Amino acid sequence: YQIELQEQLLRQVVSIAGSVDPYLGQKLTFSPADKGSPAFEVLRERLLEASQGVVCRGIYTLALREGQLRFGPETYREDDPMAGPPGTVYQHTPEELFEVFRQKQPKVIGPYTDEYGTFVSAFAPVLLPENGQVVLVVGMDILADDWQRMVRASPTAWLPTGLALLGVLGIAGTVQWIRRRPLQGPMRIRLWIFWPMTLAIVSAFLYWLAWKGSVWKQTNKSTTHRLVLDTQMDWDGIVKGKAQVLQGLVQEAAENFDLWLAWRRRDREGLRRLSGPLLERLRKRYHVSHLYFVTPEGDCFFRAHRPDDYGDRIPWATMRTAMKTGEPAHGVEFGKVGDLTLQYVVPWRYGGKQDGYLCMGIHLKYLAEAMQRHVGAPVILAFDKAYLRQERFEQGRQMFGYHGQWETYPHVVIAYQSLPELPGEIHRRFQTGRHWETEKVFRVESGSQVWEVGGIVLLNSMAQKVGYLLVLNDITAHVHLARKELWLSVALGTVFLSGLIMFLATVTGLAEGQLCKVFTDLSLQRQWLEATLHSIGDGVISTDPAGCVVDMNPAAERMTGWTTAEALGKPIQEVFRIIQASTGQEATNPVQQALQTGQVVELANDTTLIGRDGSQRQIADTCAPIRDQSGRVLGAVLVFHDVSQEYALKHALRERLKELE
Numbered sequence: 001y002q003i004e005l006q007e008q009l010l011r012q013v014v015s016i017a018g019s020v021d022p023y024l025g026q027k028l029t030f031s032p033a034d035k036g037s038p039a040f041e042v043l044r045e046r047l048l049e050a051s052q053g054v055v056c057r058g059i060y061t062l063a064l065r066e067g068q069l070r071f072g073p074e075t076y077r078e079d080d081p082m083a084g085p086p087g088t089v090y091q092h093t094p095e096e097l098f099e100v101f102r103q104k105q106p107k108v109i110g111p112y113t114d115e116y117g118t119f120v121s122a123f124a125p126v127l128l129p130e131n132g133q134v135v136l137v138v139g140m141d142i143l144a145d146d147w148q149r150m151v152r153a154s155p156t157a158w159l160p161t162g163l164a165l166l167g168v169l170g171i172a173g174t175v176q177w178i179r180r181r182p183l184q185g186p187m188r189i190r191l192w193i194f195w196p197m198t199l200a201i202v203s204a205f206l207y208w209l210a211w212k213g214s215v216w217k218q219t220n221k222s223t224t225h226r227l228v229l230d231t232q233m234d235w236d237g238i239v240k241g242k243a244q245v246l247q248g249l250v251q252e253a254a255e256n257f258d259l260w261l262a263w264r265r266r267d268r269e270g271l272r273r274l275s276g277p278l279l280e281r282l283r284k285r286y287h288v289s290h291l292y293f294v295t296p297e298g299d300c301f302f303r304a305h306r307p308d309d310y311g312d313r314i315p316w317a318t319m320r321t322a323m324k325t326g327e328p329a330h331g332v333e334f335g336k337v338g339d340l341t342l343q344y345v346v347p348w349r350y351g352g353k354q355d356g357y358l359c360m361g362i363h364l365k366y367l368a369e370a371m372q373r374h375v376g377a378p379v380i381l382a383f384d385k386a387y388l389r390q391e392r393f394e395q396g397r398q399m400f401g402y403h404g405q406w407e408t409y410p411h412v413v414i415a416y417q418s419l420p421e422l423p424g425e426i427h428r429r430f431q432t433g434r435h436w437e438t439e440k441v442f443r444v445e446s447g448s449q450v451w452e453v454g455g456i457v458l459l460n461s462m463a464q465k466v467g468y469l470l471v472l473n474d475i476t477a478h479v480h481l482a483r484k485e486l487w488l489s490v491a492l493g494t495v496f497l498s499g500l501i502m503f504l505a506t507v508t509g510l511a512e513g514q515l516c517k518v519f520t521d522l523s524l525q526r527q528w529l530e531a532t533l534h535s536i537g538d539g540v541i542s543t544d545p546a547g548c549v550v551d552m553n554p555a556a557e558r559m560t561g562w563t564t565a566e567a568l569g570k571p572i573q574e575v576f577r578i579i580q581a582s583t584g585q586e587a588t589n590p591v592q593q594a595l596q597t598g599q600v601v602e603l604a605n606d607t608t609l610i611g612r613d614g615s616q617r618q619i620a621d622t623c624a625p626i627r628d629q630s631g632r633v634l635g636a637v638l639v640f641h642d643v644s645q646e647y648a649l650k651h652a653l654r655e656r657l658k659e660l661e
Helices: 002-018 022-026 038-050 095-103 144-152 159-180 189-254 257-264 268-286 317-325 364-375 390-400 424-432 476-535 554-560 590-597 644-660
Strands: 058-065 068-074 107-114 117-127 134-143 290-294 300-303 329-334 340-350 353-363 379-384 412-417 442-446 449-459 465-474 539-543 549-552 577-580 607-610 616-627 633-642
Touching: 002 038, 002 107, 002 117, 002 134, 002 144, 002 189, 002 449, 022 038, 022 117, 022 134, 038 058, 038 068, 038 317, 095 107, 095 117, 095 134, 107 144, 117 144, 134 144, 189 257, 189 268, 189 329, 189 340, 189 353, 189 364, 189 449, 189 465, 189 476, 257 268, 257 340, 257 353, 268 290, 268 300, 290 340, 317 329, 317 340, 317 353, 340 364, 353 364, 364 379, 364 412, 364 465, 412 465, 424 442, 449 476, 539 554, 549 554, 554 633, 590 616, 590 633, 616 644
Parallel strands: none
Antiparallel strands: 058 068, 058 134, 107 117, 117 134, 290 300, 290 353, 329 340, 340 353, 379 412, 379 465, 442 449, 449 465, 539 549, 539 633, 577 607, 607 616, 616 633
């Protein structure tokens, strides 16, 4: 998106630079003496008009004088802290700006910091048509903070990051779900490993395909952006080149003595007789379509291309510039019959005084044809209806052979198209008014043809958007090649992924089968052990390393009065309470001794177990630590049995022996 913004900025500054008359720029010294001069004021007015509707901090001009860059006309107000009065030396110049003067190519620079602030700026040179010399450079500033906000405002800027974040959160959630889910059977590797990995691999493959497609589209768009930018520069070059041709033709006509004499006499019939053949010759050779003779007051005295239409005031800004400066001027202007033309105006002097103006023009249709031949791509020239009236357009269509009809589109009329028929998408955009989005590049298809379309805005001498020149970059071959590469990538990727998934399926299937067998064997062993444990008459209690109850058999439940569910996790001292029968004192718990010493512990013979219900019974027990293969203590197992009857018999036997004695 940042690249698109830079391309848009370049197109804007190139368009503005194209509206600057290099010959007026030549008259500036880029010193304080320029202020108030006609050339300075005219150029400043052009910049102010061009800045309307352009998002920027300001527009200005720079020229290289004695190795230093100096400011000229600009749109900054005099009280603006960022203003540079005429002749001000640019102190902290970015090095890249000198490359614009050396390479004579437009460029976006920044962010950079100078004495006025931190900016992202676009620069475009204004060249002399005859030798390509840089007269001045037009600059356009955007504050760096505003630039960053524009970049962050991209509708797709956060999409990749958001998708990646969602993927990470999904994986984390799945891991937490697996960790918290109790294991109730053999581990289902295909469910927990195979399918998530398969989904991840397929998603990554699809994302790669989407990324590859977006990169390809961006490459094509960048190519078309560059084509549009080059077209803007080529258009400006053609306009200035044709202006130079008109300059020579007008000067030659102005030096024609018979023509000058007829003008001095204000002889319309003489002008008709002399200018008719002249215009016809110039039309065939140079595509000159207009020839005017204008009074010093700016009134049209005679039109050679429409001899019977005269007496009206010429409203062009180009004419006002020539009248104000007393110098030749050129610019794009609308005529009376809907004819958008490049006009060149030369003051006609007699005896050192202004005696009128001689004007020649070339219709933009011929410039569009020249552009089409120059760039080698189809072009479409459209005029904005806001500056036309239908009856004038119909007159112009008869004179210049416009391709379009007035009623076809609501906002524009087609003056020239190099394609026999407009593609459907362009037609729909013209119908809905979406052609105004010429700052963007869009794709259109017509049959087997595919184009990337970009447009440049045509400005008149008042910097008004009076028309559009659309350039169609044929990318059919690239599209077909990219589609073949895409399908090849899909086929190869599908084969590779299929093999990888089959491998994962086989491996996880074997692993899951082995785990199921092991789990089944362990389950059978556990069931056998539990059956054995529950079948014996001795009480058995197992604990963890902290001495908390882990399991009990039914005999232990019966003797302690605790069920396994109730005793689970409780300290062994609370469940297995023992005292010395002879003294009634609490006996040392054998589990703690076994865990601490790591040795087998046996209880004394006079140990009494206190049940949960207060019942007492004589027991004999043994406690041993439980170890893993490395010898680490995992817990303890306590085995005890009821010896109350044996204890009572021994006690009775001792009492009987005492009586016999």
